[in-house]
Amino acid sequence: MLNLKDIHKTYTADGVSAKVLKGVSIDVSEGEFVSIVGKSGSGKSTMMNIMSTLLEPDDGSILFKGRELTKASSAEINSVRRNDISVIFQAYHLFPYLTATENVLLPFMQGFAPIGKALREEAFEVLSRVGLSGKENRLPGKLSGGEQQRVAIARALIKKPAVLFADEPTGSLDSKTGNAIIDLLKELNATGLAVVMVTHSPEYAKAGHTIVSMEDGLVSGIEKNAG
Amino acid sequence: MNIFTLPFRNLRRKLLRTGILVAVFTLGILSVVLLYNVSRTIGHSLEEKMTAFGANVVIYPKTESLKISYGGFSMGNLAYQVKYLPEKETVSAIHSIELNKNISTVAPKLLELIHYKNKPVAVIGVIFAQEMRIKSYWSVMGGKPDKADGVIAGSRAAEHLGLKTGDIIPIGEKQFVVSGVLKPTGTEDDNSIFADLHSLQAAVNKPNLINYADVAALCAGCPIEDIVHQISKKLPNTEINAMQNIVKQRMATIQTVQHLVLGLGGVILLTACFMLAMFMLASVNERRNEIGILRALGYSGGKIFIIFSFESLIIGALSGILGYAGGYLGSGELLKILSLGENAHITFNWLHLLVTVAAVSVLSVCASAFPALKAAQMRPTDAFSRI
Numbered sequence: 005m006l007n008l009k010d011i012h013k014t015y016t017a018d019g020v021s022a023k024v025l026k027g028v029s030i031d032v033s034e035g036e037f038v039s040i041v042g043k044s045g046s047g048k049s050t051m052m053n054i055m056s057t058l059l060e061p062d063d064g065s066i067l068f069k070g071r072e073l074t075k076a077s078s079a080e081i082n083s084v085r086r087n088d089i090s091v092i093f094q095a096y097h098l099f100p101y102l103t104a105t106e107n108v109l110l111p112f113m114q115g116f117a118p119i120g121k122a123l124r125e126e127a128f129e130v131l132s133r134v135g136l137s138g139k140e141n142r143l144p145g146k147l148s149g150g151e152q153q154r155v156a157i158a159r160a161l162i163k164k165p166a167v168l169f170a171d172e173p174t175g176s177l178d179s180k181t182g183n184a185i186i187d188l189l190k191e192l193n194a195t196g197l198a199v200v201m202v203t204h205s206p207e208y209a210k211a212g213h214t215i216v217s218m219e220d221g222l223v224s225g226i227e228k229n230a231g
Numbered sequence: 232m233n234i235f236t237l238p239f240r241n242l243r244r245k246l247l248r249t250g251i252l253v254a255v256f257t258l259g260i261l262s263v264v265l266l267y268n269v270s271r272t273i274g275h276s277l278e279e280k281m282t283a284f285g286a287n288v289v290i291y292p293k294t295e296s297l298k299i300s301y302g303g304f305s306m307g308n309l310a311y312q313v314k315y316l317p318e319k320e321t322v323s324a325i326h327s328i329e330l331n332k333n334i335s336t337v338a339p340k341l342l343e344l345i346h347y348k349n350k351p352v353a354v355i356g357v358i359f360a361q362e363m364r365i366k367s368y369w370s371v372m373g374g375k376p377d378k379a380d381g382v383i384a385g386s387r388a389a390e391h392l393g394l395k396t397g398d399i400i401p402i403g404e405k406q407f408v409v410s411g412v413l414k415p416t417g418t419e420d421d422n423s424i425f426a427d428l429h430s431l432q433a434a435v436n437k438p439n440l441i442n443y444a445d446v447a448a449l450c451a452g453c454p455i456e457d458i459v460h461q462i463s464k465k466l467p468n469t470e471i472n473a474m475q476n477i478v479k480q481r482m483a484t485i486q487t488v489q490h491l492v493l494g495l496g497g498v499i500l501l502t503a504c505f506m507l508a509m510f511m512l513a514s515v516n517e518r519r520n521e522i523g524i525l526r527a528l529g530y531s532g533g534k535i536f537i538i539f540s541f542e543s544l545i546i547g548a549l550s551g552i553l554g555y556a557g558g559y560l561g562s563g564e565l566l567k568i569l570s571l572g573e574n575a576h577i578t579f580n581w582l583h584l585l586v587t588v589a590a591v592s593v594l595s596v597c598a599s600a601f602p603a604l605k606a607a608q609m610r611p612t613d614a615f616s617r618i
């Protein structure tokens with residue numbers, strides 16, 4: 005479903021350029037759970053941002069459902085972001101002045117037509133699916149880190165995407181809360197949602213069907229998880 | 232909830248910032264509206280005061296014969312047949328034009344040549360109350376005529392004829408009494424004698440007749456051509472002479488004052504725009520993270536632009552309403568304080584309000600266009616400082 009081939013990326017900052025990706029290829033099939041592991045600075049987040057259309061590669065090809073995204077217009081990219089993929093981050097990136105429900109509804113606030121009752125009910129439902137029943141009207145500041153990440157996941161789920169990208173989703177959480185988030189991701193994956201997750205934890209990486217190891221801007225190994 | 236939810240929330244969340252911006256913008260608009268209203272009214276009363284320095288329209292009968300001039304007026308040769316205008320009809324016709332609000336003074340006149348001690352002298356029949364309004368420079372030694380038979384002698388006429396207060400001048404069948412002598416004015420008034428129009432008409436048996444009428448018209452709201460046109464429609468058998476140079480001079484003075492005032496208001500508005508741009512730029516930088524999230528959720532650059540511009544639009548529209556209302560109420564109060572209220576013609580105009588709000592909204596959106604554009608061009612990964 006998503007095939008990245010020979011991706012190159014060089015950052016230039018203050019006149020110094022650094023080759024961060026030197027020809028990385030990763031494939032994600034429908035409903036697959038892919039974990040990406042590797043040392044700090046190996047280029048995991050960079051690769052993830054390119055996979056999720058947030059960053060453009062210098063070279064290489066991104067095929068999503070048969071469409072070449074490196075040649076797509078910005079309108080097409082926006083449509084992919086709106087409808088087909090979702091991203092969550094280590095820092096939950098919620099709007100502090102919007103309630104949990106309003107944060108979840110953010111993807112639908114792009115239009116001039118007001119959000120209807122059906123969508124509101126759906127937001128409630130998604131929030132209950134991630135275990136936040138009864139906390140729908142809280143501001144992020146009144147939620148724990150784990151709960152905030154759940155709101156972010158709910159916001160990612162409401163548009164029913166084909167792929168969920170998660171860059172160290174447990175990075176800011178203690179192990180117990182982290183475990184619960186991983187369990188939630190596994191659960192969602194079991195319903196058919198493809199998941200691509202970057203993690204430092206070998207334990208969490210085992211949640212994936214496929215574990216991609218990165219080292220110094222290259223894929224150093226691909227491991228299929230039998231389980 | 233829709234795309235406008237975010238801008239509204241941010242305006243509410245940053246009440247202090249919103250308040251400051253609305254206050255500065257309101258002040259700018261308020262001062263423009265207030266100063267404009269006040270300057271218009273002051274311009275109006277200023278013009279009324281300037282009217283004291285003379286008439287600017289002269290109305291006289293059509294004539295083809297030789298001319299003897301008086302005060303810029305050409306009457307028929309006095310020795311031959313003289314044409315007259317009917318006083319009451321002429322005056323009421325002038326007051327009945329559409330722009331009659333702009334008619335400040337009508338001063339009809341009858342000219343009569345008499346001999347006093349065998350010397351010829353012109354007697355001008357005037358309505359003293361009207362005449363004094365257009366000739367505020369008159370200064371009478373002795374007294375102003377308080378009876379119908381009182382006359383005022385011009386300084387040279389008095390000297391030439393040896394006239395002094397209390398002297399009797401026979402005109403036609405009547406006796407007139409000199410009540411005072413004019414101080415030199417430097418005009419043709421110095422050579423003449425001024426009598427009450429109606430007494431003179433009776434004395435020389437020319438009831439209701441005048442040679443011409445001086446008119447002082449206010450031109451703040453309309454061109455003098457319109458006034459002349461309207462009078463000539465009412466009085467087809469007259470010639471009307473508008474003293475363009477006098478009118479233009481007056482208008483230029485008033486316009487300078489108005490331009491000055493509008494310029495000042497413009498500077499305040501410009502400052503407000505600059506402040507809005509600075510605040511918005513700070514806001515865009517502070518909300519990089521939000522912009523990144525929205526971009527990742529598929530918001531287009533255009534939508535981001537709308538979100539930020541809408542914030543400015545609301546600030547502009549709100550200031551437009553407050554500024555116009557404030558300027559409207561404020562100018563009334565200010566004119567009361569300046570005791571110019573009687574002449575005030577300030578009317579609440581919905582169209583002006585609408586135009587003001589629209590103009591200020593456009594202005595505020597333009598002022599924040601650069602920061603909004605900057606926000607729209609941010610890429611998601613630029614916006615997250617570090618992921």
Ligand SMILES: Nc1ncnc2c1ncn2[C@@H]1O[C@H](COP(=O)(O)OP(=O)(O)OP(=O)(O)O)[C@@H](O)[C@H]1O
Nearest residue numbers: 015016017024042043044045046047048049050051
């Ligand atoms: N915007 C940027 N500009 C310049 N250099 C960057 C930028 N983003 C990342 N880098 C550099 O690229 C390299 C790879 O970064 P990346 O974030 O992809 O690594 P990572 O594998 O996700 O690391 P970590 O595990 O610490 O998150 C690093 O050396 C980093 O300093």
Ligand SMILES: [Mg+2]
Nearest residue numbers: 048049050618
């Ligand atoms: Mg990273």
